[in-house]
Amino acid sequence: MLTLYGVPGFGSAISEVMLAMTREPYDFVNVEGFDQPGPQQEKLIAINPLCQVPTLVLEDESIMTESAAIALMLLDRHPQFAPRPGTPARDRFWRLLVWLVANVYPTFTLADYPERLVDEQQAQLKANAQRLRKTYYQWLEQELGEGPYTFGEEITLLDAYWPVLRCWGPGREWFAANTPKLNAMADNVCVRVELETVLKANKLL
Template sequence: MLTVYGVPGWGSAISEVMLTMAEMPYHFVDVEGFDSPGPQRDVLMQINPLCQVPTLRLDDGTIMTESAAVALMILDKQQKLAPAVGTPQRLLFQRLLIWLVANVYPTFTYADYPERFVPDAPEQLQNACIAYRKTLYQWLDRQLVGPYALGDTVTLLDAYIVVMRTWGPRAAWFAENTPRLSAIADNIAQLPALQKVLLENNVITAQIAN
């Protein structure tokens, strides 16, 4: 069985949702606190010296990191979770998958730990990253179709959207400024097969799940 090392509600939640979409069972190891010295960091560093979440340990012991790599691994087993090869939608899927990781993810790295990069002006860097992230989400909103990211069929891109909507700038901002993205997240949050994993990652509340 796969093992996912992560923290509820963090980036590892995206991999958990994708694995659940693909009906691939996994064991979850909570390493909350890994980003500071301590036992949880020690646990994670034993398998991944770069100390990242998600970190996946595959059945054969291979270590995998990076959510986009996890997505591609899943697609090798469940091709239905992306548009058909050779279609324009497939190209858009590939573009947006890499775009999210290459463009949006860094804004969290810098904004969440600004003192690591600009010790003399952490607040300035944080504010700049958050403002830039908003423009990225607004651009993404214009690329989406609905009711899911690329139309009528759920893809792995939707796992990113439903989780990232819970991060800054939070759901109220998304509803007002990126209505397509917000509606897609709502639709994914209502899928029965995802209720458990979304609840465990604080993406939805118990009231919504019921």
């Protein structure tokens, strides 16, 4: 069985939603406090020296990290959770998946841990990162169709991102007012019965 090390509501929530979507059996280990010195950090470092969530331990005890990499692994097992190969939608799926982790994710690192990068003007760095993130979401809104999911009627692993990102900054009210299509897609993911347990566990409902 797979074992996911994470924290409810953190980035591991995205991978946990993907696991629930694909109905992969897994155990969840809560390592809340991993980003501060202490036993939880030591526990995670012993498994993954990079000390990051999600950390997914596979059946052969090898380690998988990065939500996009976990998505690709799951697609090898469950190819129905992405558009068909050889279609324009498939190309857009790859683009948006990589775009999210290459562009949006770093704004959270900058805003949440500015001390890792600068000794001074940390508040300004945080504000700039949050402002940049809003422009990314507004660009994404223009790229989306009318739903109900990112690629129409069929849910894909990319849709696992929307309920989680909506609960992070700039928050639910901002998404509802500024990215209504993205907000509606997050709503559609949140009403899926097979995801109710994991969404509640991560305080996404």
